[in-house]
Amino acid sequence: MQIFQLPMGAPITTLTDTLVESLSEHQYCLIDQCLPSDTIAALCRLALARDQQGQMHQAGTSKAAITNPNLRADRIAWLEADDPDPALQAYFSLMAEVQQMANRHLMMGLATYETHFALYPAGSNGYATHIDQFRQHATQIPSGVRSLTAIIYLNEDWPEQAGGALRLYLDEHHQPPEQDARHLDILPLGGRLVLFLSAGFWHQVLPAIQPRVSVTGWFKTR
Ligand SMILES: O=C(O)CCC(=O)C(=O)O
Numbered sequence: 713m714q715i716f717q718l719p720m721g722a723p724i725t726t727l728t729d730t731l732v733e734s735l736s737e738h739q740y741c742l743i744d745q746c747l748p749s750d751t752i753a754a755l756c757r758l759a760l761a762r763d764q765q766g767q768m769h770q771a772g773t774s775k776a777a778i779t780n781p782n783l784r785a786d787r788i789a790w791l792e793a794d795d796p797d798p799a800l801q802a803y804f805s806l807m808a809e810v811q812q813m814a815n816r817h818l819m820m821g822l823a824t825y826e827t828h829f830a831l832y833p834a835g836s837n838g839y840a841t842h843i844d845q846f847r848q849h850a851t852q853i854p855s856g857v858r859s860l861t862a863i864i865y866l867n868e869d870w871p872e873q874a875g876g877a878l879r880l881y882l883d884e885h886h887q888p889p890e891q892d893a894r895h896l897d898i899l900p901l902g903g904r905l906v907l908f909l910s911a912g913f914w915h916q917v918l919p920a921i922q923p924r925v926s927v928t929g930w931f932k933t934r
């Protein structure tokens with residue numbers, strides 16, 4: 713598994729090269745330190761504060777896309793791009809850059825972005841194996857569908873024994889794959905950005921013994 717580390721204050725060309733190369737070659741991309749650590753910490757505090765203020769709600773699942781609707785443990789709060797919070801502004805700017813790069817260099821035609829904080833409580837079961845996009849008929853042009861998934865993890869540190877990895881299944885499967893099918897286990901380390909083609913990967917969140925905080929979004933094509 714290749715994980716790119718962005719040097720502090722890396723020029724945007726470094727991010728572009730990494731993202732474009734990795735997405736076109738593997739259809740996924742992992743970048744550590746995607747935002748300064750104080751921004752990640754501020755986002756984490758904000759997510760926890762919103763939870764404490766009762767602004768998060770139990771996430772639902774879309775029937776056709778999930779194998780076991782009883783197994784999605786996170787609480788979520790949707791986010792608005794015009795939120796004045798500085799950490800959220802930094803987050804939305806980074807996502808705007810990602811969108812621009814994907815469109816300019818990979819012709820992805822990404823038009824809109826929807827995003828939420830997610831908080832999996834301590835001892836949660838995670839999120840059962842699912843895919844973020846309904847499968848389209850090969851001749852259909854996808855429209856208004858989730859095309860690129862973007863997750864940034866917000867826990868400052870994350871010991872491996874805490875569980876909670878994102879298990880990304882690597883091969884194409886027409887049905888949810890068995891747990892031991894070829895996969896990557898990606899630890900939810902603060903500042904780590906994971907991008908993948910929404911239609912391309914079955915994935916799940918493994919059970920975690922500690923609270924797991926992230927911000928997850930989807931770029932949609934029109
Ligand atoms: O948090 C993660 O690692 C993945 C979350 C996810 O798959 C989803 O919200 O659709």
Ligand SMILES: [Fe+2]
Pocket residue numbers: 842843844915
């Ligand atoms: Fe997902």
